[in-house]
Amino acid sequence: MKRKSYGKINLSLEVLNKREDGFHNIDTIMQFVDVYDEIEIETTNSNTIEIVCDEEGFPKDETNLIYKGWEALKVFYKENPGVRVEVIKNMPIAAGMGGGSSNCACVMEALNEIWNLNFSKEKLQEISKDIGSDVPYFFENRTLRATGRGFDFYDMIKIEDIPILIINNGCKVSTPYVYSKVEMAKERKMDKLVESLNRREIKKEFFFNDMTKVSVEVCPEIEDIIEDMYRLDAKVSLMSGSGSTVFGIFDSYEECNNAYNLLKVKYRYVFNTRAIRRDYEG
Structure with a gap:
């Protein structure tokens, strides 16, 4: 099977x-x-x-x-x-x-x-x-x-068919280590993002990852990847989970493809992809 x-x-x-x-x-x-x-x-x-x-x-x-x-x-x-x-x-x-x-x-x-x-x-x-x-x-x-x-x-509101570029430089981050060092949230932020997504808005100011600071200390290149994403017109760029993977959300597949072609030679793992439901077999 x-x-x-x-x-x-x-x-x-x-x-x-x-x-x-x-x-x-x-x-x-x-x-x-x-x-x-x-x-x-x-x-x-x-x-x-x-x-x-x-x-x-x-x-x-x-x-x-x-x-x-x-x-x-x-x-x-x-x-x-x-x-x-x-x-x-x-x-x-x-x-x-x-x-x-x-x-x-x-x-x-x-x-x-x-x-x-x-x-x-x-x-x-x-x-x-x-x-x-x-x-x-x-x-x-x-x-x-x-x-x-x-x-x-x-x-949540259904999120599908949104252009996403995913990049990882090969650096491994220990999730238990990040949790042992992470600062706890001082104010709740998630509701604002949910409200924004429910309006079908993707606004940079509402996206965040509390683990980024610790993970960047382990893999400084995370910050470089985020900067590259924004330089190439990502609407949002953020680390996923405890890292070191970074994703960028783009307005169009054309912009995402352009960023992919420019960055695929720079980093070890580069995926030109999109948001899906898991049962998608394309």
Whole structure:
């Protein structure tokens, strides 16, 4: 079985406070983009999971979220749970696009079908909450506002077919490190952005990411990418998640294509893409 494992960007991200369980309460808007890893899942007689990927730095052991997702589901399957999962990575690793979480949810959805577990989306989300805070979002298919640990979801206006340029220079940022250093929000800002988006406005002054300051200390080139985006007419440019991926939203595909052609030779990962629903197979 072959599946596409789509990435996301955080249109904005607010860090509110630290919880008693050690996690943080956040307020964010998550958006699927047409950038994806390719995953193939096959059943085996091995009674275990084999994870295959040629990408340097991609874990293939029990630390991989795919492994954790398989481990969480196999307790509900009474037969041989052996599978082989091959991942072709297109998204950068540890970059703020949720690649590992997306891979996990993608494999869990596939196993739910292959093993005839017939679990609902909500059941899969509940099982996945302890695997990673981003994982439940990847069972959804649209733009959502997320609060709490990141999986209390609220409907948003539909955002699709907006030109987006995504750039990553290959620098990896540790999410736990960023959370350990980030300053908590002193005032709430997300409602203003939501109101603006509901008016179908994209205004630079309403977009933000509370994690940027810490991540820039790890990867200073984040600021250079944002400056390049604005120099090439992006309406908004922002770091996604804990970084180091930066996205730019453009008025037109022509402007986005122009920026792509000029920057693709400068940075390691450059994706000329758009906002989508996850079920888009274009």
